[in-house]
Amino acid sequence: AYGRKIKRLTPEDRVAYDAVYDSITDVFFRENPQGKELVEWKYQRFMRDYAKVVKSLDDNVGRVLDYLEKAGLLDNTLVVYTSDQGFYMGEHGWFDKRFMYEESMRTPLVMRLPKGFQKRGDIPELVQNIDYAPTFLELAGVEIPDDIQGISLMPLLRGEHPQDWRSSLYYHFYEYPAEHMVKRHYGVCTERYKLIHFYDDIDQWELYDLQTDPTEMNNLFDKPGYESIIEKLKQELVGLQTLYGDSIEYRLRDKKL
Template sequence: MLLKRFLLLLVFVGGITLTSCQQSNTKQSVKKPNIVFIMTDDHTIQAMSAYGSKLVKTPGLDRIAKEGMLFNNCFVTNAVCGPSRATILTGKYSHLNGLTDNSKVFDSTQVIYPQLLKKAGYQTAMIGKWHLGSTPMGFDYYSILPNQGQYYQPEFFENGKVVKEKGYVTDVITDKAIGFLEKRDHDKPFMMIYQHKAPHRNWLPAPRHLGMFDNTVFPEPDNLLDDFKNRGKAAKEQLMNISTDMWEAWDLKLLSSAQLDSMGKLPIETIFKDAKGDDYKQANDPTLDKARFYEVYNRMTDAEKVKWKKVYDKRVAEYRKLNPKGADLVRWKYQQYMRDYLACVVSVDENVNRLMDYLEKIGELDNTIIVYTSDQGFFLGEHGYFDKRFMYDESFRTPLLVRYPKSIKAGSVSNAFAMNLDFAPTFLDYAGVKIPDDMQGVSLRPLLDNAGKAPETWRKAVYYHYYEYPSWHMVKRHYGIRTERYKLIHFYNDVDEWELYDMQKDPKEMNNLYNNKTYQPVVKELKEQLVKLQKQYKDTNPTEAVTN
């Protein structure tokens, strides 16, 4: 009898244990994924080897593509820093979220996806470049760069306090990201926005990367010396030409150590007497060139300055010796631009890989949705341009890599149209949080879960609207539509110009076909589609005056 009771007790206890294990396994299987959203500033697909770049190798970023999905056609709603960030947070176009250009302040009272994730039990963090003018809301922890931030010895606004750090900004941001992960509540899933300043203008490399490309000659884009034939005022009258609009000190670092040292002997108020005030009124004023550059140079430590002078004194000497003119000058400037810009990209690549290594070390890598993107693309000499803003693909298209092995097939590629408008709905979808009805994007999960293949109902066109004029680089206001085959752009405000490009025959957008009789049926059809998209996204008065 005692033996029988003992055996029954074992069965009972075993049943409890088995049930407990089943419940634990069930709980584990439905564990919400962590989310790490990585965004750089002005990093374009032309500078990523995963996208076939011949300019630079990016093994850290390529790792995300190899172990996840690469999107070939991810586009932004408005190719400039703050507006892109506001769109990503809200899932809404600029005219609805209120941040049409960088001079405005983001309305922090509106709903953003991190707030919704926090309510759903996520621990949330915002680290790095914020650039929205307001204080981050909906985060358990934030440490953000003031405005554009600094490359060397950067300050951060951290949970209400100003914190000064030593070191290079890309490294420091990553240190802070790892610090958050170390100290987080391990019982909660986490959502971390990890955003870099690099490789934003004026492209200051980490001390360890100074001069790393000095012996490299980079291939030039075919249209580096574009003459803008068959295009209008908008394409020609901007102020972002490598030939004429790069500042010698700020952009090209053409100040010798002797010049910098002599500036250092002047009273600070003398150096900066004209360099303060309204950033937007002074945006395109090259007379501020040397003062602005000295301000960032003066942030370096003595050891960093020694390395800097060793590299850039050679550049100054070469420039003076060659004294290039015309096309030769453009080509020379392009090479210097690439040397600095791509060295900044290398630091990003190293640090993204460092963060992924840390996630792997703590056992969270495969349970974390890792997204890599940029706030928009960037011109690397195409059309002779630097910067962004235009609806041309180099600027309009942004990189997008997503890794999450529980859902995404390694090495998959999607050619479907994605947008930065879609990021917020995607994160909420994976987290099991209801997507607000007023978000205008759609979840990318159908693509991610299906090896990149789009359902029949997926969007066939994307809509764009840029507002920041007159301002930095003087790119005129415009809106437009892009389909798989064509792109139609309308420049407005102080001009009334249309451009049409056949992206299949002319992917570099050199031949405006708007007035070509053969393409008039295409123009008519695209204008009809454009109006439909404007109604869909509630941008029904697109040329309404918008003041800065």
């Protein structure tokens, strides 16, 4: 992926890019940081690059909005700002971004609504990125295919609160072993609780109360008093796996379900 991005640069951009990062590389090899200094160097380098990217994104969101306004399109356009998951920067002692913990399960979602939508502020309902496609299709007046798994967010954008809206979210990561080396796991998350099962070559369950433990530092799965909550979450988990057509082979590997 890195090589493909580099090839997209114009010759002039490549010269400017190399001038910046070659100088950084020269300093790195000259100083040759080790141990804690190496960790701190990597962290500072990553965060500075990250902050510059965020600054560029902010500038260009402004450019897009300015263009839409000048072109007379702003009131007829849904503007959506979202992203991939964020990388862990030491939370839980983890790496990458593919774990089901809150820091990477949640992603930004900000919308500027077209004219006629009066909703402002936060939307408390549980939404997923699979909801984007049906939302865009409905807003454009296009029929939503039956095989789309998400739900259009249009009622929420109108300020409605449907009584039958989803009460839980499903997660499943199964790309292991692979480049990122995050263990296979699936789970279910409600407004208050999260149940995670790491499976395949390990068998480990985790339960968190997001109300009393929002940073998910206290695994309650083996604590007395949570048996009925775990049973309900497992039933919800199987229901979501069935709803989304997730492979039953993963469920059958664990006899506890």
